[in-house]
Amino acid sequence: MRFTSRLICTATVGALLAAPAMSAELTGTLKKIKDSGTIVVGHRDASIPFSYLDNNQQPIGYSMDLANKVVAAVKKELKMPGLKVQYNLVTSQTRIPLVQNGTVDFECGSTTNNLERQKQVDFSVGIFEIGTRLLTKKTSGIKDFTDLKGKNVVTTAGTTSERLIKAMNAEKQMGMNIISAKDHGESFLMAESGRAVAFMMDDALLYGEMAKAKAPAEWVVTGKPQSFEIYGCMMRKEDPAFKKVVDDTIKATYKSGEINKIYTKWFMNPVPPKGLNLNFPMSDELKGLIKSPTDKSAEQM
Amino acid sequence: MIRFMNVHKWFKDLHVLNDVSLTVAAGEVVVVCGPSGSGKSTLIRTVNQLESINSGEIWVDGKNVADPKTDLNALRAKVGFVFQHFNLYPHLSVLDNITLSPLMVKKMERAAADKLALQLLERVGLAHKKDAFPAQLSGGQQQRVAIARGLAMQPQVMLFDEPTSALDPEMIGEVLHVMKDLAESGMTMMVVTHEMGFAREVADRVVFVDHGQIIEEAQPEEFFMNPQHDRAKQFLRQLLTPMQ
């Protein structure tokens, strides 16, 4: 039955010659999606405003808008308008293995593209670029990283910021006490409760935390970015056909300028669930990335 | 030495001791007997207040044990108690079982306590078992150690609560023998037992208890040969010829 339907399908497609790629036998993720009739999208629960759950427990966000564009492109590519879309929650610990073992077909969230991860998964062209900076109280007197000598600094466990600040502390012997909190919310709590003078993290996420603060006006994002990081969508390695669909979709969004609308929607307007406005203007780095998209990590640039 | 005056005790609705009055003089050996559930074990436990009473008075060595002002621990230290199930401390050696109270309650020196314990073990014929643990001894041996333990506080009275009923028959003799020696040394003793041979040979008086009341109190010879009360007669008959 399955064989027959595929035969008919392939025959039809072949006859119509709608997409030359389709005339070849499908492989990898596209074949898996076609066979199962389902595409599984990985998402996060609290990466505001990239990928998080709204009040109806639906995944939304900047990265999710891009992911949904990819889903639409896959439907078109496979000629399956009725393709089932399944959303699968991942965490920073589970996201790589779940992509690798096929539970999730691709993930768009706030995952940094770096060399270590490239050994395990492939990344799409960059979807965002952040700088790692500091969130501090305006009254703290902290202007830049050099002001942190001998102070308590918090960062979120398992992030690039954690690695950077620990390395900086070791190299420059700054005598900082570095707290690795379990998530961004807790990191901010450490800063808010006075256990740490500053919170180092991706600037976009810092703006998100600042918007959630009891008194956002008391806080400021400061310091020269210690690194730039490019977020990408993750997918299984060595699957050029699927990667091409993802990359082409994202590039098309950039080229048409639609990305600006998406950006404004999530970073310059009130966003669910609480109607907070991040007021985070687009950085020059992101503008550069949109102008010339790349799937390389920031360290490779 | 011990004096019960109109003692009453209830377990909820059950009247376990009903107006008991009894005197045990210094140097006297009194055997308490009666059917099971008659209240005789409760009676002996009220002497050192392992069981409290609801009304009446119990005087031991000139002190009213039911009076809250009485220092019960000091009183208990003067009254040795031997249980039906021995209740040796299983985690301590025979010697340590005997020396624990002298060391902790009397604050005796270790050497003196050991010496005393060895003397007592000699007396109950178990000196060679001083380093054994209770679980390594037979029931009869355990009970003899328990008697030595009771004597270690150099008490003025020894109370025995059915000391042989948990023993195999062949071990009863060795325990009764030790008790007889003790009686002959002039110890004041109150003994709850069904061993009528012991009562006959050693006791100065026999007290028969039923339904929480003392029904009969007599010289052993008189009690066994000529019991006055019907229930005492029936009790003795059942004890001597249980199959009928």
Add this chain to the structure above:
Amino acid sequence: MNYNWDWNVFFKSTGIGNEIYLDWFVSGLGWTIAVALAGWIIALALGSLLGVMRTLPNKTASAIATGYVELFRNVPLLVQLFIWYFLVPDLLPEKAQIWFKQDLSPATSAYLSVVVCLGLFTAARVCEQVRTGIQALPKGQNYAAMAMGFQQAQVYRYVLLPQAFRVIIPPLTSEFLNIFKNSSVASLIGLMELLAQTKQTAEFSANLFEAFTLATVLYFVLNMSLMKLMGWVETRLRVPGMMGGAK
């Protein structure tokens, strides 16, 4: 699944100072042991006291201990940890707050919080074991000791507790192992114990499976050693003639 295995990852540089990933595991293991042992001392001392209180004739003492057990057993460990780490310090006087939050190094203040939290949490569980152990003893033991003129404290110290503890060594062993396993909650308040170092290694190196495999092996070896240790203690304390002891 196309995973890229690399068992040499533990000997690779972490990019922080001269440390290799294995150093992180060693330091994490050290913190895990330090947290668990200190918590266990609190748990054993307080748990024994509460366990005794639950068996006392005194109704007030017993009610206090019962309330303690209900409270600490029924609130999830993680919630308790956040209370000890975030809430309790804010209730301190101003000066103590500054000392706790800023003068102490973050590792020290996290350590103190997690030790207190685990100690008090486990104490409730130890309490129940001690209570069960005491109540499992024949009533005659209590009577025998009382008949000797012991004060209540002496009855517990010399007669009841030595026996109760021997009875409950196996369940206490499992509580002892639990406190080692539960110590991993420390990672959630930023204390870099074994689980935190494992996660950090996984994130930094992207060699998640190697990192968690090593952590599994370390936890396993640690717990097996503890079980051996407690087995040895049990044998040493075994009373001759009892419970399979030497005849």
